[in-house]
Amino acid sequence: MKVLIIAEHKNGQLSEATRELFGLSFGQEEVHAVAAGEGGEPLAGPLGELGVAKLHLINSPALASYTGESFGQALGQFIQQFAPDVVLAAHTPQGRDLAPRLAAALDAALATDCIQVSLDGGQVTARRPVYAGKATAEVEFTGDSLKVITVRPRTVKAPEPDASRSAEVAEVVVELPGQKTALKEIIASDNVRPDVTEAAIVVTGGRSLGSAENFSIIENFADSIGAAVGSSRAAVDAGYRPYRDQVGQTGKVVSPQVYIACGVSGAIQHLAGMRTSKHIVAINTDPDAPIFQLADYGIVGDLFEVVPQLTEAAKNRNGS
Amino acid sequence: MNIFVCIKQVPDTTTRIKLRDDRNGIDESDIQWIISPHDELAIEEALRLREQQRDSTITVLSAGPERVTDSLRMALAMGADSAVQVDLPGDGDSTMNASALAAAIRRLGPADIVFTGKEAIDDGAAAVGQALAVFLDMPCVTVVNGIDYGDGAITCRRDVGGGSIEVIESPLPVVVAAQVGLNEPRYATALNIIKAKKKPIDTLTAEDLGVTEANRKTRLKNFELPPPKQPCRIIEGAPADQAKELVRVLAEEIQAI
Numbered sequence: 001m002k003v004l005i006i007a008e009h010k011n012g013q014l015s016e017a018t019r020e021l022f023g024l025s026f027g028q029e030e031v032h033a034v035a036a037g038e039g040g041e042p043l044a045g046p047l048g049e050l051g052v053a054k055l056h057l058i059n060s061p062a063l064a065s066y067t068g069e070s071f072g073q074a075l076g077q078f079i080q081q082f083a084p085d086v087v088l089a090a091h092t093p094q095g096r097d098l099a100p101r102l103a104a105a106l107d108a109a110l111a112t113d114c115i116q117v118s119l120d121g122g123q124v125t126a127r128r129p130v131y132a133g134k135a136t137a138e139v140e141f142t143g144d145s146l147k148v149i150t151v152r153p154r155t156v157k158a159p160e161p162d163a164s165r166s167a168e169v170a171e172v173v174v175e176l177p178g179q180k181t182a183l184k185e186i187i188a189s190d191n192v193r194p195d196v197t198e199a200a201i202v203v204t205g206g207r208s209l210g211s212a213e214n215f216s217i218i219e220n221f222a223d224s225i226g227a228a229v230g231s232s233r234a235a236v237d238a239g240y241r242p243y244r245d246q247v248g249q250t251g252k253v254v255s256p257q258v259y260i261a262c263g264v265s266g267a268i269q270h271l272a273g274m275r276t277s278k279h280i281v282a283i284n285t286d287p288d289a290p291i292f293q294l295a296d297y298g299i300v301g302d303l304f305e306v307v308p309q310l311t312e313a314a315k316n317r318n319g320s
Numbered sequence: 321m322n323i324f325v326c327i328k329q330v331p332d333t334t335t336r337i338k339l340r341d342d343r344n345g346i347d348e349s350d351i352q353w354i355i356s357p358h359d360e361l362a363i364e365e366a367l368r369l370r371e372q373q374r375d376s377t378i379t380v381l382s383a384g385p386e387r388v389t390d391s392l393r394m395a396l397a398m399g400a401d402s403a404v405q406v407d408l409p410g411d412g413d414s415t416m417n418a419s420a421l422a423a424a425i426r427r428l429g430p431a432d433i434v435f436t437g438k439e440a441i442d443d444g445a446a447a448v449g450q451a452l453a454v455f456l457d458m459p460c461v462t463v464v465n466g467i468d469y470g471d472g473a474i475t476c477r478r479d480v481g482g483g484s485i486e487v488i489e490s491p492l493p494v495v496v497a498a499q500v501g502l503n504e505p506r507y508a509t510a511l512n513i514i515k516a517k518k519k520p521i522d523t524l525t526a527e528d529l530g531v532t533e534a535n536r537k538t539r540l541k542n543f544e545l546p547p548p549k550q551p552c553r554i555i556e557g558a559p560a561d562q563a564k565e566l567v568r569v570l571a572e573e574i575q576a577i
Binding site for chain 1: 337351414441453455477486490550574576
């Protein structure tokens with residue numbers, strides 16, 4: 001079985017989500033990687049140490065920035081010619097846009113956002129969340145076609161690199177005729193904190209904060225522990241926070257190491273978006289709030305009293 | 321303009337998921353079905369585009385069994401001109417659904433623009449928009465939360481995560497997958513909901529569209545509910561003591577800070 005990993009990178013800097021893919025169980029299968037973009041040469045080092053036998057580099061100025069169309073064409077051409085059995089990518093904004101394009105163009109089976117993938121013994125099995133994590137399901141591949149699989153970030157731990165290993169490098173040339181779409185501009189985020197989907201700790205506030213200004217209580221605590229600020233749908237609908245911060249079935253699904261819900265009652269659609277967090281903390285005045293059924297640690301109390309104390313306690317602990 | 325919208329019918333976000341006895345799917349008996357929220361944005365965007373381009377028609381498509389006609393009627397009540405059920409099993413995968421929807425659009429088109437949601441909140445595969453575009457040989461812009469309509473082209477704002485935005489220009493025809501923020505979907509009025517009950521809904525069968533089980537590449541099975549949680553450990557005391565203890569837990573037990 002030929003396994004191909006799509007390595008996501010920025011000017012030769014390997015993304016953490018790609019690194020995690022090597023924590024999957026590949027058995028004895030030979031693992032190849034492909035990287036599209038510009039300046040990908042330095043990837044051979046870290047990818048080799050992670051276990052890649054050969055890195056296929058598609059270097060082109062036309063691929064300096066990601067567009068679904070150009071990357072779809074470039075990687076589609078390479079995959080067609082390389083003919084792997086399985087293509088793996090991280091379920092990042094780039095991976096989730098790209099994988100369905102590749103699967104459709106290559107007549108492949110597609111399984112996105114998987115939380116378990118095994119390739120042991122030539123058998124491919126995958127499991128993915130459904131209904132935003134209210135359940136999970138195994139993906140049965142009904143035919144023998146190519147399988148394109150994306151893996152949810154932060155579900156697999158990246159292995160330690162092994163400096164004794166190295167990867168061969170092969171240059172790949174592709175044709176990119178007649179691009180229809182063009183990336184005109186990238187407007188950088190004005191978020192000074194980590195994104196809720198990427199942070200190790202998320203502190204979330206709900207509508208009980210009462211105003212956008214009062215969210216400073218949540219922000220101060222988040223800043224004292226290096227956390228992202230999340231929001232319930234109700235607080236977004238009330239205009240307290242931007243949609244960017246919304247956690248839940250219609251917002252973002254997050255899976256941090258610690259999720260701290262402050263004044264969030266735990267509507268089922270919110271729980272769906274954070275239930276796979278490793279540790280859940282709930283702070284709420286109502287001891288019967290559904291959030292406590294999911295929480296590992298709880299404080300029954302008023303967030304306006306408790307959260308500023310948490311900020312203090314965290315600062316004292318940091319000695320600042 | 322010839323505008324198409326592809327919507328999926330999904331269980332309401334408040335649904336408590338129960339599994340079928342064979343665990344190869346969910347128990348659909350008590351489910352309240354809705355239009356997937358991002359697909360409502362797609363319908364709304366089509367309605368707003370028609371307000372700008374008066375000679376436009378909006379055709380709404382949904383792949384699935386007979387029950388999806390309720391969601392199609394809701395789309396008609398919101399203001400779509402016509403609705404077509406693409407008669408497929410409810411458990412079709414993204415590839416199968418996109419193949420059938422693309423075939424339907426080819427038959428009813430040509431389309432100038434196709435709107436859909438960035439993902440459906442049931443399987444959350446986030447794949448039909450891109451796959452449709454490949455099958456229709458159109459460009460596709462996903463996770464779009466803003467569109468400027470130009471002459472034969474559109475400029476889209478893509479939400480690429482973390483609050484960053486990509487500005488993408490594309491000629492028509494194009495497939496656009498809608499993200500929250502694109503617009504605020506209108507509510508259908510009670511009168512329009514009643515009127516929509518009498519409107520015809522066409523059906524295209526898998527056979528009409530040349531789609532068979534061979535178009536399916538995956539099937540979901542062996543569903544599992546999340547394991548029950550250990551009971552919550554309630555931290556007691558005055559707020560200052562509770563705070564100190566929780567910070568100690570975060571630092572020492574979980575080692576997160």
